[in-house]
Amino acid sequence: MSEPPDSAPERNRHAPERWLSEYGDAMFHYALARLRDRAQAEDAVQESLLAALSARDTFRGESAERTWLFGILKHKIMDQFRRNAREVRIEDDEETDALIERTFDASGSWRLRPATWQDPGSDLERSEFWAMLEHCIGGLPDKLADTVRLVEIDELDSEETCKALGISATNLWVRLHRARLGLRECIERSWFSGDRTSRRQRS
């Protein structure tokens, strides 16, 4: 054993044996939010940790260990998405049609004009705000939630996302558009619907 004994300055040295206890639940949570299948999420965590284990000599320590592990996890989740995307799904379904109809009238105008969202300022420090946002993402139809997580939260590029989800670029833009309409509706209802008199005055 050529490595020096564990000491404080050596804390950055990899200790694969504590990866699971330190990051296991967070990784599982992250994977489950995206894959929505316990078994698949468990597999993604296991595969990631094993991949990290065999690649730990190449880790340069430029990023935090946690960031590095989550980077690997993202790729494993993408692989799983790819395996799941066997056929291109039909894009129009009742749930999203209803969303469009709720939002715009027959002439394509807003039924209810979007409200002015005051900069939430210190609200952003409140965990309720972020829980609300998570709740709104989770409340989207599954495929819209998947898409928004990959593109906007994980900031994957659109080509990768299309490949992972097995959809065309056109479908991707449609999904993102609908996801945004769904999110704004939910956020507005959940967070900005207090004393909004101007909205009640709409003609």
Added chain:
Amino acid sequence: MTCAEAARVMSDGMNRPVERRERLSLQFHLFMCRGCRLYRKQLALIRRWLRSDRLAKAESTRQETVRLDAEARARIQTAIYKGFNEGEDTRS
């Protein structure tokens, strides 16, 4: 251009370049339509929030709700030990 179309073009524009003609129609529509101007602001805020570190943090600190169950944990632990030892063997 209707509000429904404007909303779509604004969304598309966040992830890819849009055609010049669409862009010009959108500009004109935005000039006329307060609702769509407000939506544009909402889109920018939503993007900022979704990309915020704090959303990621909120996601990972609420681990108590979602945990690996004992069986999965044990299975993964075993796989790691196995992988670890195999790695050590090939190293020496």
